[in-house]
Amino acid sequence: MGEMTDLLIEYTDALCEGKPIPEAIEPDLLDELRPLLETVKLLYGVLQKASVPSEFAQRLEDRLAAEWKTMSERPTRIPRVLRQAFEQLISRALSDEGFRAQLIEDPEKAARGMGLTLTPYELAALRTLDPNELASLIEELDERVSKAGIGAADLSSLLGLDR
Amino acid sequence: MVERWEEDRVSTESVESTSLWEKLGERVEEAPGEAALNLWEILGAKVDFAKYKPKRISHYELTEGKTAQGQVYYMLKNPDAGTYLQLGEQELFLWNMMDGEHSVRDMSIAFLLKYGALPIELIINMLATLQTKSFLEKQPVNLYQKAVQTLSKRAMQSKGVFYLTALRIAGFALKAFFWMLGGNIVTLRNIDRPVGIFYRRGGRLLFHCIAQYAYILLAILGITALFARPSGSQASAAVGFSTIAFIYLGLIGTVLIHEGAHALTCKHYGREVKEGGLLFYLGTLAAFVDTTDMWMEPDRKHRMAVSWAGPYSNLILGAICSLGILIAPWPGVDVVLTSLATVNFLLFFTNLNPLLEWDGYYMLMDYLEIPCLRKRSLDFVRNNLWGKLKARANFNREERIFAVFGLLAGLWTAVIIVLFVIFLPQRIIGWVNSISGWVSKLL
Numbered sequence: 001m002g003e004m005t006d007l008l009i010e011y012t013d014a015l016c017e018g019k020p021i022p023e024a025i026e027p028d029l030l031d032e033l034r035p036l037l038e039t040v041k042l043l044y045g046v047l048q049k050a051s052v053p054s055e056f057a058q059r060l061e062d063r064l065a066a067e068w069k070t071m072s073e074r075p076t077r078i079p080r081v082l083r084q085a086f087e088q089l090i091s092r093a094l095s096d097e098g099f100r101a102q103l104i105e106d107p108e109k110a111a112r113g114m115g116l117t118l119t120p121y122e123l124a125a126l127r128t129l130d131p132n133e134l135a136s137l138i139e140e141l142d143e144r145v146s147k148a149g150i151g152a153a154d155l156s157s158l159l160g161l162d163r
Numbered sequence: 164m165v166e167r168w169e170e171d172r173v174s175t176e177s178v179e180s181t182s183l184w185e186k187l188g189e190r191v192e193e194a195p196g197e198a199a200l201n202l203w204e205i206l207g208a209k210v211d212f213a214k215y216k217p218k219r220i221s222h223y224e225l226t227e228g229k230t231a232q233g234q235v236y237y238m239l240k241n242p243d244a245g246t247y248l249q250l251g252e253q254e255l256f257l258w259n260m261m262d263g264e265h266s267v268r269d270m271s272i273a274f275l276l277k278y279g280a281l282p283i284e285l286i287i288n289m290l291a292t293l294q295t296k297s298f299l300e301k302q303p304v305n306l307y308q309k310a311v312q313t314l315s316k317r318a319m320q321s322k323g324v325f326y327l328t329a330l331r332i333a334g335f336a337l338k339a340f341f342w343m344l345g346g347n348i349v350t351l352r353n354i355d356r357p358v359g360i361f362y363r364r365g366g367r368l369l370f371h372c373i374a375q376y377a378y379i380l381l382a383i384l385g386i387t388a389l390f391a392r393p394s395g396s397q398a399s400a401a402v403g404f405s406t407i408a409f410i411y412l413g414l415i416g417t418v419l420i421h422e423g424a425h426a427l428t429c430k431h432y433g434r435e436v437k438e439g440g441l442l443f444y445l446g447t448l449a450a451f452v453d454t455t456d457m458w459m460e461p462d463r464k465h466r467m468a469v470s471w472a473g474p475y476s477n478l479i480l481g482a483i484c485s486l487g488i489l490i491a492p493w494p495g496v497d498v499v500l501t502s503l504a505t506v507n508f509l510l511f512f513t514n515l516n517p518l519l520e521w522d523g524y525y526m527l528m529d530y531l532e533i534p535c536l537r538k539r540s541l542d543f544v545r546n547n548l549w550g551k552l553k554a555r556a557n558f559n560r561e562e563r564i565f566a567v568f569g570l571l572a573g574l575w576t577a578v579i580i581v582l583f584v585i586f587l588p589q590r591i592i593g594w595v596n597s598i599s600g601w602v603s604k605l606l
Contacts, residue, residue, distance in 0.1 A: 087272065090213070090268050094213040094267060129279060140249075141455070143455050148422055149449025
C-alpha cells in the first residue's frame with residue numbers, strides 16, 4: 001500500500017513538473033494503477049500549464065486515496081508482514097479436511113480459532129473461495145497403436161485352404 | 164501480482180531450504196543443547212505435504228490445442244519416457260510452479276489468488292498422475308511393494324516344490340492366454356528415422372492433391388467393379404502352392420501398406436513414429452505402428468487423418484484388386500486378386516469398428532475429443548451407471564457417451580473373448596491342418 005502510494009505520488013509529481021514518467025514503476029504495478037494514473041494524467045494534462053491550487057491538489061489526493069482504497073480491497077496482493085498467518089491457515093487447510101470446510105465457510109472464525117488475525121486483503125481472498133471441488137482436467141492419454149492383421153487360420157478358412 | 168509475490172517468497176525461502184544434515188549442523192553450532200536440536204520438527208517438515216516441493220522434469224514438450232467448443236488444453240510429453248498427458252489451464256498453472264522451489268502450500272496460495280479456489284484435491288491427483296507418468300523428478304521407490312513381493316516369494320518357496328511347479332504352470336498358461344489377448348511379439352524401435360527418410364525421398368508425393376483425387380477415383384471404380392463382377396467368378400478351391408504363396412505375399416504387402424500409411428501420415432504432420440512390429444490383439448495376429456505422438460498435434464482432424472490412413476489404404480488396395488480381376492481374369496490371378504480384395508475390404512470394415520481398439524476407435528475418440536474413451540466408459544459403466552439409473556439422475560453429454568459406448572464396447576469385447584475361448588481349440592487344429600496342407604501342396 002505504502003509502496004503504491006509512493007509510486008502514485010512520484011508519478012503525479014513527474015506529471016506536474018513535466019518530467020518523464022519514472023521507469024522504476026514495474027509493469028505489473030503499472031497495470032494495476034493504470035485506471036487511476038489515466039485519471040491523474042488527464043486532470044494534470046488540463047492544468048499542466050497553470051499552477052495547481054494546493055486545496056485542489058489536496059482534494060484530488062484524497063479522492064485518489066479513496067479510490068485506491070476501494071481498488072486495493074481486491075485480493076491481488078498480500079502484504080509481506082502478514083504472510084505467515086495466511087500461510088499457517090493454508091498449511092492447515094491442506095492437511096485437515098474439516099478445517100478446510102470451516103475456512104471456506106467462515107475464514108475469520110477459522111483464523112480466530114488458530115489465534116490468528118487476518119488483514120482485510122487476506123479475508124477478501126478467502127471469502128471468494130469456491131466451495132465446490134475443482135474439476136480436474138488432467139487426462140491420461142491412450143496409446144495410439146494402429147493395428148492391422150488377419151490370422152493365417154482366418155485366411156485359410158476364408159479360402160478353404162485348410163480343407 | 165501473484166508472480167511478484169511468489170518471487171519474494173522464493174527469495175526468502177531459498178535461504179532456508181538446506182539439507183537435513185546442514186540444518187542439524189547449523190543448530191548444533193548455533194545453540195548446543197537439547198532444546199535447540201529439534202530433530203522431530205525437522206523430520207516432520209520433511210514429510211509435511213504442504214512443504215513438499217515437487218520438481219517437474221527438465222526435458223519435456225508442451226503444445227496448446229483447442230476443442231471444438233473453444234476450450235484450451237495443453238498436451239505434455241516426456242520424450243525420454245514416451246509418456247503423454249493432457250492438462251487444463253489450471254493444471255498448467257500448477258505445472259509451471261513445480262520447479263522444486265515452490266512448495267505445495269506456495270502453489271495453493273498462488274492458485275487461490277489467481278482462481279479463487281483451494282486446489283488441494285487437484286494438486287493431489289495431479290501429483291499422483293505426474294508421478295505415474297514420469298513427469299516428476301526423484302521418483303520414489305515403492306519399498307513396501309518390494310518387501311511384499313520378496314515376502315510372498317519366500318512364502319511360496321516354503322510351500323514346497325509341487326505347489327510351486329503347479330502354480331508356475333498355471334501362471335504360464337494364464338500369461339500365454341493374456342498374451343494372446345493383447346501382447347507384443349516383435350517390437351521394432353527406432354523406425355522413425357527410416358520412415359522419415361522414406362517420406363522425404365518421395366513418400367510425401369502420396370499426399371499431393373493429385374494423388375488424393377486418384378485415390379477417390381480408384382475407390383469409386385473399384386467398388387463399382389466389385390458389384391459388376393460376374394456371379395461365377397469366385398475363387399476356385401483348387402489352388403496351387405504358388406497361388407498360396409502369392410496370396411500370402413499379398414497379405415504381407417497389405418498389412419505393410421496399412422501400417423505404412425499410418426506411419427507416413429504421422430510423418431506428414433511432423434510427428435514421431437515411436438515403434439512398430441507384430442502383436443496379438445484378442446487372439447488375432449496383427450502388425451502395428453505406434454503413433455501416440457500424434458497427441459501432440461493440436462488439430463484433431465490431423466489425428467483422425469492418421470487413423471483413417473490405414474483403413475483407407477485397404478479400401479484403395481481392395482479397389483485395385485477388384486479392378487484387376489476385371490482387367491486380368493485368368494484363373495490363378497483371379498484367385499489371388501479375389502482373396503486380396505476380400506481381405507482388404509474385410510480389413511477396411513474391421514478397422515472402422517470403434518468398439519475395439521482398432522483405427523475406428525481412435526477416430527471416434529478424436530471426433531468426440533474424449534481421451535481414454537474406452538477406459539473411462541467402461542469405468543463409468545462399472546462404477547456409476549447403475550447408481551445413476553437407480554437415482555434417476557440426469558446424464559450430461561459425457562455421461563451419455565460413456566453409458567452407450569461403455570455398454571456396447573463391453574458387450575462386444577465379452578463376445579469376442581468368449582468366441583476366442585470357444586474356438587481356440589478349433590483354431591489350433593485349423594493352424595495344424597493349414598500347415599500340413601501347405602506342406603502336402605509343397606511336396
